[in-house]
Amino acid sequence: MVGEYVCTLSEELLQRAKEEINEVPERRADDIEHIRDWLKHQPHITARLDDWTILRFLRGCKFSLQRTKEKLDMFYTCKTLCPEWYKNRDPQDKKIRAILELGIMLPLPGHDHLGRKVILGRWGVYDPQQVSVDDMNRASLMISDILAEEDEQTTITGSVFVGDSEGMTMAHIASFTPSLMKKSMVLWQEGYPMRPKGLHYINTPAAFDTVFNIFKSFMKEKMRKRVHIHGTDMESLYRHVPKSVLPVEYGGTNGTIEEITKYWIERLDARRDWLLEDEKYVVDESKRPGKAKTSAELFGLEGSFRKLNVD
Structure with a gap:
């Protein structure tokens, strides 16, 4: 077997x-x-x-x-x-290590009251002049891939995402181009066997809505219905995501950001061989029966904005 x-x-x-x-x-x-x-x-x-x-x-x-x-x-x-996200995924590489140490994406210990995994994204903690969105995505995908490898419960119960926009500037927002958002959404919705149960956004800046409307235009209808924007109202978040699963910095009781960041770096180090070996699992379009697939076909933007309403 x-x-x-x-x-x-x-x-x-x-x-x-x-x-x-x-x-x-x-x-x-x-x-x-x-x-x-x-x-x-x-x-x-x-x-x-x-x-x-x-x-x-x-x-x-x-x-x-x-x-x-x-x-x-x-x-x-x-x-x-997407080689820019899936090649050179060595957790001990200096550049990747520095990104991992920021704790940009952190699956939180344990599970919530419905058995789901809660994943915290902190998009404002990196310097967009120093860290590219591609490198940030690469580091985040390393964590999500190891989470998928190691947390069987989540394959049944699904996950909940909490996106914290505190510290986000116009430089951060400008780096989230429509093409990058489309690529992310195609990957997550079409490529991953995810069971996302909710998307919660907190500390959202004034410009958030404009960017998020573009993001939402690439979401499936089912996913759009699971989006909640809480602004700075933490009590509103707690109605969906209990304090027992959130870190201390978010009014919770589930460890500190520093502890959770350290845990995930240790997990990636332990699975370093898996991450490096993972590069070989790919497709060879020259051998695909029928028509080869291209980035333009999968991630292209043509026609995407005809249905877009930016308020």
Whole structure:
């Protein structure tokens, strides 16, 4: 068996998996094997073939075999077409280390009252003159990939994102170009087996709405309905994200930013070999049956703004 899966879920979570994402434990191995066999027959994809990677995608697609195949193809395609985010992912590289030490993206310890993982993004803590958005995204994706590897519960319960805009300047905002936003949203919505349950934004500056309207134009309708903008009203946030899961700096009781940042750097160091090896899992468009995919086709902006309303 290739990297055989060992279930770590409680009975309660297994029940939720049945009800919410159509997981049937008796059929799980067959579904994994079906997808693995399909991947082996894709001449253009060099994929991870272990049980756990495949199972994550099956769960993210509610065990639809067709959607799982499409998402896996898209995942490896996005990785290949975004080398600026997926190459040179060494946590011990000096430049990456400096970004990681800022604690820009931090999955918080434990899970919230609904069992979901809460992920904190702090977009105003880096200097846009010193750190490019591509480098910031690369560091953030390293963390989210290791989280996905190590937190099985999240594949069932999903995650909640809290974006803190404190400290964001016009220089930060200017670096989030429409093309970068489109690329991010295609990657997250089409490529990752994510189960996002809520997007919460706090400490939003005056210019936030203009930028966020562009961002929202690339979101699927289901995701748009899960967006909450709280401004500086922390009590409003606490109604959705309890203090018990938030860091001390956010009025919570769940450790400090410094402790959580240190934890994630240690996790990336421990998984350094995995991150470095991960570069080889890509697509070769010259071998794709049918028409090759291009960045312009996946991430191009033509037509995107016809439906955009910037208030």
